[in-house]
Amino acid sequence: MDDLTAILVAKLQLEDIDELTDRSKDKQGCLTDADHALIAYKEELQELETFISDRRLGRSISEAVQSDGEYITAARVEEQNALRDRHLACALGGVRDSQKDAADKLAYVDVDEELLRRLSLLNDSQNPFSLSEESHIAGEPSTSESVLSHTTASEIPRRQCVACQERKHTFDVLEAPCHHIYCRDCVSDLFQTSTTDESLFPPRCCRQNIPLTLASDFLTSQFMDRFEEKEIEFTTLDRTYCAQSTCSAFIPSHRIDGDRASCPMCHQDTCTICKGLSHDEDCPNDRALQNLLATAAEAGWRRCYACRRFVELEQGCNHMTCLCRAEFCYSAFMLEEPRLFNATISPVMLKSNNDGWNTLYRIYANDMSANTNAGYMYADRTYAKSVITHFLSTYLNADNAAFRPATAVDGTGCKDVKHR
Known part of the structure; x- marks a missing residue:
């Protein structure tokens, strides 16, 4: 069965459910257990209808990328060259380019290998993702009920997560560099935990790191920003944390000047040597400085x-x-x-x-x-x-006094001296 036929069958089923639900209501408008079952089945049909529509769109994009990718790329390059030539000509001629602002807003998204792989998966006619007639049970009448019962769950490809052992949709899993499969929830938990437990950072499987870019589809932009901040913290060798006990925030290197570190959260200064509150005097815990002071004396x-x-x-x-x-x-x-x-x-x-x-x-x-x-x-x-x-x-x-403290005692002028 093709996608359009499946969508039509789903719509007919939805109409039948609406009719049965309205007919079964009593005078008070209460719903029976059978009515609740019909409502649940209606929700599944609506999800299936949305899923098939999204799949058709993904398949169309995939076919366009695979068949016309080279032509689309060539056309895009040619268009960009034409725009640059126009901008240059207008600039040399002193003419204001009215199309420059609109052209600057044009954004082109490059299709990476991971996106191409997912689109190819949706366009694979040989995988069990497709609603084909061969998938029906032999001898079973091809009714709308039997078709939908076999296409809602069993024919959608799933892969087993190595963490939770549950089978998830192919588009909802991540394949680690070691080829182990993780579902969306487990990937999110792994990355979340790695930011609080340094022993789990960076996220890895089979001693191979899982790049943040590989899991970007399963993480929010706010979390990815926080993950990058934690990456800077965990990869810093001699770390400095805010000496204020109520803060204790990590102080990055760009906020450190000499032996004084300024907290980005509470703006309290911390000594990078003794890790305590900053002080104007030489840090007593600076052994190198103490040795230098003894040598200087x-x-x-x-x-x-x-x-x-x-x-x-x-x-x-x-x-x-x-x-x-x-x-x-x-x-x-x-x-x-x-x-x-x-x-x-x-x-x-x-x-x-x-x-x-x-x-x-x-x-x-x-x-x-x-x-x-x-x-x-x-x-x-x-x-x-x-x-x-x-x-x-x-x-x-x-005060512009005639005698300055930098002048010799006998009043003679000073000469340049060598210093270290």
């Missing part, structure tokens, strides 16, 4: 107050210009010589005669004296102290 290196780079004076004066363009005096970082600080600040204090400046000077000078007695060096103190030095340098430079 032995060698007498200084740290830039702005970018925290290590700087070593090899020759020249004490005026240092860091790679970040910050300037400072190399000798002023040594607390054992407070006279350098006094020689630098005193002339400006006398010039400015500012009470706030004098107060800041006294606090800073006392702190220098206390740390000098303790034998500390400026390079080993907290970052907050370096902020004061930065403020002093900024203030003096902004």
